[in-house]
Amino acid sequence: MNTDSVNTRAGRAMRTGWLVALIILLVLVADQWLKIWVKTHFYLGEEMPVTSWFKLKFIENNGFAFGIEWLNKYVLTFGRIAAVGFFIWAYVKLSKCSGLRAGFLLAFALIIAGAAGNIFDCVFYGEIFNNPMPTEVAVAFPVDGGYAPWFEGKVVDMLYFPLFSFTWPEWMPGIGGERYEFFQYIFNIADSAITVGVLLLIFFYSSDATTAFNYLFENDKDKKEGKE
Numbered sequence: 001m002n003t004d005s006v007n008t009r010a011g012r013a014m015r016t017g018w019l020v021a022l023i024i025l026l027v028l029v030a031d032q033w034l035k036i037w038v039k040t041h042f043y044l045g046e047e048m049p050v051t052s053w054f055k056l057k058f059i060e061n062n063g064f065a066f067g068i069e070w071l072n073k074y075v076l077t078f079g080r081i082a083a084v085g086f087f088i089w090a091y092v093k094l095s096k097c098s099g100l101r102a103g104f105l106l107a108f109a110l111i112i113a114g115a116a117g118n119i120f121d122c123v124f125y126g127e128i129f130n131n132p133m134p135t136e137v138a139v140a141f142p143v144d145g146g147y148a149p150w151f152e153g154k155v156v157d158m159l160y161f162p163l164f165s166f167t168w169p170e171w172m173p174g175i176g177g178e179r180y181e182f183f184q185y186i187f188n189i190a191d192s193a194i195t196v197g198v199l200l201l202i203f204f205y206s207s208d209a210t211t212a213f214n215y216l217f218e219n220d221k222d223k224k225e226g227k228e
Contacts, residue, residue, distance in 0.1 A: 016102045017095060020109040027113035031189035032120060035156040036140075039125075042158075043134040053163050059186050060131075060154035077122040077151045080115060087112045090216055097215045103200070104208035110197030117190025118155050125153030157186045 038058050042048070047057035062073055091108055094100060126148025129138045148154070165181040201209050 012102070013095065016105055019102075020091070020105055023106060023109045024113040024116070027110065027189065027193045028117055028120075031113075031117040031193075034158065034189060035121065038158045039129060039138050039156050040140065041137060043132075043137050045134055047160065053161060055160045055162065056158045057160040057186055059157050061157060062154055073122075073152050077119070080119050080122065084112065084115045084119060087115060090212075093216060094212050097212065099211045099215070100208050101205065104205040104212065107197045107200035107205060110193040110200070114190040114193030114195075114197065117188070117193070121155040122153050123151055125156070126150065127153070129153075155188070157188045157191070159188060159192070160186045 038056065042056070042058035044058055044060065047055050049055050062076065087108070091105070091112060094108070095105065125146075127146040127150055128140055129146055130142040130144065131138060131147035131154075146153075161183045163182050165179060167179050168175045168177065170176045
């Protein structure tokens with residue numbers, strides 16, 4: 001192989017690696033900054049209009065993205081940690097695969113950053129913050145201690161986009177007369193990073209995802225079968 005070609009590929013890989021590191025750092029810093037600011041300036045349930053269709057509303061949850069709750073707290077927290085560990089292992093391995101576009105690795109970086117962002121809340125926030133009743137706001141490192149042990153903190157959410165709402169017609173069975181709001185989920189920057197990363201993989205890098213899967217698992221399978 002031509003030496004210039006090898007050097008060019010190495011240079012591109014290095015630039016992509018630095019860009020991935022920068023994306024992860026920016027997502028983590030922005031996510032934590034906004035969470036800490038909201039946690040220490042809003043009481044639980046308080047909201048602040050930004051536009052007619054966008055608000056900041058402080059809520060907390062024990063579960064997955066968009067407030068979905070599933071399984072107990074320790075399973076969720078250590079599951080997140082295990083998932084981030086797997087994603088980092090996969091990225092390190094995939095960074096050596098020449099058949100992947102840089103955009104795929106950047107989308108993968110968004111998923112890693114988002115998954116890691118919510119881990120900080122789960123692991124540290126219970127010990128760092130108190131959790132007063134509204135209308136008081138939380139303080140960091142309270143004298144009386146935090147609101148939960150290590151690994152049992154709640155995830156802070158605040159991004160709220162109530163784009164429109166309406167009331168279902170009375171004649172509709174089951175939901176008649178009920179108010180419907182779109183989009184009613186409240187989430188954070190980490191959740192957004194995961195969602196954007198996944199959507200990029202689905203709509204723009206599905207072929208790269210197939211290549212990545214084969215590279216991660218088929219190679220190991222072939223090696224094991226070769227040894228046997």
